[in-house]
Amino acid sequence: MKTKLSPSRKKIRTNGNGASRVSRSVSSKARRMLIDGEWVDAVSGETFATYDPATGEIICQVAAGDKKDIDRAVKAARAAFESGPWRKMTPSDRGRAIWKLADLLEKNLEEFARLESLDNGKPLTVARVADVPLAIDLFRYMAGWATKIHGSTFPISVPYAPGARFHSYTLREPIGVVGQIIPWNFPLLMAAWKLGPALATGCTVVLKPAEQTPLSALRLGELIREAGIPDGVVNIVTGLGETAGAALAAHPGIDKVAFTGSTEVGKLIVNAAANDLKKVSLELGGKSPNIVFEDADLETAIPGAASAIFFNHGQCCCAGSLLYVHKKHFDKVVSGVSAAANKIKIGPGHQPDTEMGPLVSEEQLNRVMGYLQSGRNEGARPVVGGGRAGKRGYFVQPTVLVNTKPGMKVVKEEIFGPVVCAVPFTDPMEVVQAANSGIYGLAAAVWTRDVSKAHRLASELRAGTVWVNCYNIFDAALPFGGYRQSGWGREMGAEALELYTETKAVCVQL
Ligand code: NDP
Numbered sequence: 001m002k003t004k005l006s007p008s009r010k011k012i013r014t015n016g017n018g019a020s021r022v023s024r025s026v027s028s029k030a031r032r033m034l035i036d037g038e039w040v041d042a043v044s045g046e047t048f049a050t051y052d053p054a055t056g057e058i059i060c061q062v063a064a065g066d067k068k069d070i071d072r073a074v075k076a077a078r079a080a081f082e083s084g085p086w087r088k089m090t091p092s093d094r095g096r097a098i099w100k101l102a103d104l105l106e107k108n109l110e111e112f113a114r115l116e117s118l119d120n121g122k123p124l125t126v127a128r129v130a131d132v133p134l135a136i137d138l139f140r141y142m143a144g145w146a147t148k149i150h151g152s153t154f155p156i157s158v159p160y161a162p163g164a165r166f167h168s169y170t171l172r173e174p175i176g177v178v179g180q181i182i183p184w185n186f187p188l189l190m191a192a193w194k195l196g197p198a199l200a201t202g203c204t205v206v207l208k209p210a211e212q213t214p215l216s217a218l219r220l221g222e223l224i225r226e227a228g229i230p231d232g233v234v235n236i237v238t239g240l241g242e243t244a245g246a247a248l249a250a251h252p253g254i255d256k257v258a259f260t261g262s263t264e265v266g267k268l269i270v271n272a273a274a275n276d277l278k279k280v281s282l283e284l285g286g287k288s289p290n291i292v293f294e295d296a297d298l299e300t301a302i303p304g305a306a307s308a309i310f311f312n313h314g315q316c317c318c319a320g321s322l323l324y325v326h327k328k329h330f331d332k333v334v335s336g337v338s339a340a341a342n343k344i345k346i347g348p349g350h351q352p353d354t355e356m357g358p359l360v361s362e363e364q365l366n367r368v369m370g371y372l373q374s375g376r377n378e379g380a381r382p383v384v385g386g387g388r389a390g391k392r393g394y395f396v397q398p399t400v401l402v403n404t405k406p407g408m409k410v411v412k413e414e415i416f417g418p419v420v421c422a423v424p425f426t427d428p429m430e431v432v433q434a435a436n437s438g439i440y441g442l443a444a445a446v447w448t449r450d451v452s453k454a455h456r457l458a459s460e461l462r463a464g465t466v467w468v469n470c471y472n473i474f475d476a477a478l479p480f481g482g483y484r485q486s487g488w489g490r491e492m493g494a495e496a497l498e499l500y501t502e503t504k505a506v507c508v509q510l
Helices: 021-027 067-083 091-107 109-120 124-145 187-201 215-226 241-250 263-274 298-314 327-343 362-377 428-435 451-460
Strands: 033-035 038-040 047-052 057-063 166-174 177-181 204-208 234-236 256-260 279-283 289-292 322-326 381-384 399-402 419-425 443-447 465-468 501-509
Touching: 033 067, 033 215, 047 109, 057 215, 067 177, 067 204, 067 234, 067 241, 091 109, 091 124, 091 187, 091 215, 109 124, 109 187, 109 215, 124 187, 177 187, 177 241, 187 204, 187 215, 187 256, 204 241, 215 234, 241 256, 241 263, 256 263, 263 279, 289 298, 289 428, 298 322, 298 327, 298 419, 298 443, 322 327, 322 428, 327 381, 327 399, 327 419, 362 381, 362 419, 419 428, 428 451, 443 451, 451 465
Parallel strands: 177 204, 177 256, 204 234, 256 279, 289 322, 289 443, 322 419, 399 419, 443 465
Antiparallel strands: 033 038, 033 234, 047 057, 166 501, 381 399
C-alpha cells in the first residue's frame, strides 16, 4: 500500500513504540473506509497519517478516499435509500436500531474516550464525561424522534372551487442521500449530531470525518454495523477536504450537504452545492461575546468566563473568546480568569491530571501563534500566557489579552485556541451593540443578577444561543446553530429534523 502524507506534515516521524494501549491497537493496520457495509481501501490504494498531537508522532495510516471513493459511497447510499430496507422499516424498528447504536457506544465508552483523546488531544477525563456521553444521549434523543415525525391535516377553503370538499394533509419524507462533512474539535459528537437526525428521518449518508481525527468515526462504523443498520445506510469515507470533501459537496447524487467547520470552507460548500441546488446546512465559526455586567455574581462569572474560553483548549465554535467586563469589575475579573489560566494543568490527554491538552495539529498551533503575534504587533498585551507551552506537541498557554482595540484581528476573527480578549465597558447599550457588530452570531452569554435584564438581552443579542449565568450548556433537545456567517439551520432538537425532511402537501378531492 502506498503512503501519502499531507505536505505540511512530511517531516513528522513515525512512533515506533506506541503511546498507549489504544494507540498500539490502532497502529497495527491501516484503517479502511466503510462503503456499502464493507471495509475497503481507497481505490487509489493511498493512505494518509493521523497524528498524536501531544507528540506529533504518527498513530496510524488511514485510507485516503477521493473522488472515486466518494462516487462509490454515494452510489451505495443511493441504492440503500431507493431500494434498501431502511426507508421501508417501521419507524419503531428504525428508532430501535439507533437506540441499539447508543447502547453499543455506552458499552464501549472507555474505548471511545481513549480514541478521542489520542487522536484529538483532549483530556481523557473530558472525553469520558462530555464527548462520549453527549453522543450517546444524542442518539437516544433522535431514536425517540423516529416515531414522531409526522405531517398535519388542513381544513382548506379553495375559493375558486365552491362546494368542493377536500382532505388535505402533509407528509414529512426523508430528504434522501446526505453528504456530511465534520470537523476535528469534537469528532465523535459531531458525527452523532449529523448522523442522529439523518437516521431518525430515514435518510442515508456519506460521512467524511476530518483528516486530523478519523479514528472514532471509523470505530463508530463498526458499531453501526453491529447495531443492524443496513449496509449502505451509513458510508464513511476518510480523506482530505480538498479531495474527498469537495467531491462530496459537489456530487450530483447527493440531495443535501451538511457541514460543520470554518466559515471559509462553508462558503466553498455553498458554491459547490449551487450547481444542482442541493439543500445545505452549515454550522460555522464564531466570535462569541461573554458579557459580565456590574450586577453579576463574580463567584460564578469568573470561573464561568475561564471555562467559556479554555474548555476544549478554546477549540469550540462557540468559545467565549470576547470577554466584555463592566469597568467596575474589570481588574478583578481579568485577574481571576488569569489566575484560573495559570492553574490549568497542561499535558497529554491520557494523563489523569491533564486539564488542557495540545491543539489538534501543527497547522492549528501555527494559526494560533500567528494570532498571538498579530495581537502583540497591534498593541494587545497578554496578562497571562501568550506563547507555546513546551517544545514537543502542539501545546499553547492559556492566554488573556488586554489593551485590545475593536479593529484588531484578535478581536474580529475566530482564533480557535485558548485565547480570550478582555474588554472593559461602562454602557450596557454600547456593549450589546459591540457584541452584535461582528460577522458571526453563534453564541453569547450574559452574567447578571437582574432577571429582566437577562431576558431583555437574550432577545437583543443576535446569536443562535444565549446563555445566562452559565456557558457551554448543551443538550440534545436544545437547537444549536448560528445567525449571520455562523451558519444556516439548527442542529439537535426538533429543528434538526427539518434539515433532513421534505414536506409534501397532499390534496384529495372527496
Ligand atoms: P475546515 O473548515 O477546513 O475543516 C472542516 C471540515 O471540512 C473537515 O472535514 C475538512 O476536511 C473539510 N474540508 C476542508 N476543505 C474542504 C473543501 N474544499 N470542501 C469540502 N470539505 C472541506 O477547518 P480547519 O480544520 O482547516 O480549521 C480551520 C478553522 O476553521 C479553525 O481555526 C476554526 O476557526 C474553524 N473551525 C470551526 C469549527 C466549528 O466547529 N465550527 C470546527 C473546526 C474548525 P479535512 O480536515 O480532511 O481537510
